[in-house]
Amino acid sequence: MKFPRALGLTLLLCGGLGGAYLTGRVTAQRTLVTPDEINTVEITQKALQAVVRVDTRLQREQLQPGDDPIETGTGFFYKKDLIVTNYHVVQFQESITVTLFNGRRVTARLEGVDPGIDIAILRVTGVTAPATLAFGSSARLIPGQKLMTLGTPFRIQNFVGSGVYSVTASARDVPRTDQLGSEISQYITTTASIQQGNSGGPVLDSRGLVVGVADLNAAPNALVPGTIGIAIPSDVVRQSLDDLEKIGVPQRGTLGATLVDLDSLDPALRQLAGLSSNQGALIDQIPAGSAAARAGLRGSLRNSKDQLLAPLGDIIVAVDGQGVRDSFDVTRLVAAKRPGQTVTLDVWRNKKRVQVKVTLLKRTLQ
Secondary structure, three states: OOOOHHHHHHHHHHHHHHOOEEEOOEEEOOOOOOHHHHHHHHHHHHHHHHEEEEEEEEOHHHOOOOOOOEEEEEEEEEEOOEEEEOHHHHOOEEEEEEEOOOOOEEEEEEEEEEOOOOEEEEEEOOOOOOOOOOEOOHHHOOOOOEEEEEEOHHHOOOEEEEEEEEEEEEHHHOOOOOOOOOOOOEEEEEOOOOOOOOOOOEEEOOOOOEEEEEEEEEOOOOOOOOOEEEEEEHHHHHHHHHHHHHOOOOOOOOOOOOEEEHHHOOHHHHHHOOOOOOOOEEEOOOOOOOHHHHOOOOOOEEOOOOOEEOOOOOEEEEEOOEEOOOHHHHHHHHHOOOOOOEEEEEEEEOOEEEEEEEEOOOOOOO
């Protein structure tokens, strides 16, 4: 890392007064006085070599007059030619360019996508990763533990932020409008900076392991920069990457059926079904061969105007004994399972509550 000239002068003066000392890979002057500072510098100097800027040229149909045709995010090498980023960074790509930490630019192509957790894999050719990052366990994070973010906020490449892990937040408390991440049950929250352009970058612990992938931030309104960083847990990301590489699609659980929130129904329909509550998810359409179809779940009927008809299909009110409020809850609870596992649904059918066991199936490429 090269320090600005003014800072370098300060270091020389301090070094003359107190001397320098050697620790790990960093020769530190008096400006670095605590083990924590030295750890941050050591980790970021090494990790930055694996972090890239991701520039996506957007499809013309996605642009309005005056729009910038380039969307910028962040990614990182986890293998010599594979990069992780957010799906929302490259979702509407016409072409993708990545810039390495040293300024070298190369083209990249989409290798795999997982909109369910907002993750994408990019492949580069003609260049080998200067460094790669390894994954740690997000499940082992402790509130107050130091975290670091690396990325390209506001197109400032190689930006370093630090903070702490705060708490795991339910996806219900992290509203998003892009229809992505529908299968994330919980997010990591941190005081480390995650701003526009950080998306897809690594969230590191003090060992330099990736414990999360920067995704978005929370702010009081659209005019105020987000003050709470929100990241996808590494345990979820690592499982997805393994599935995408081996199978081509993520292997989280799914019923394969479309769902409708119960509180969105006409109260008269709920009354005809004998329901006094608006909490639950109505099963709408069930494709043949899906896990829902094989388990004997019942879908709903619609008329020529696409209006629901009585009697309604099965209404899911609990998953593995846990009550659900809407399709949001059902999707996430089922997604926590893997193919071959069984989930028990409590459904409202013919004005009675019955249990249906569903064996989840392996997902296939569409």
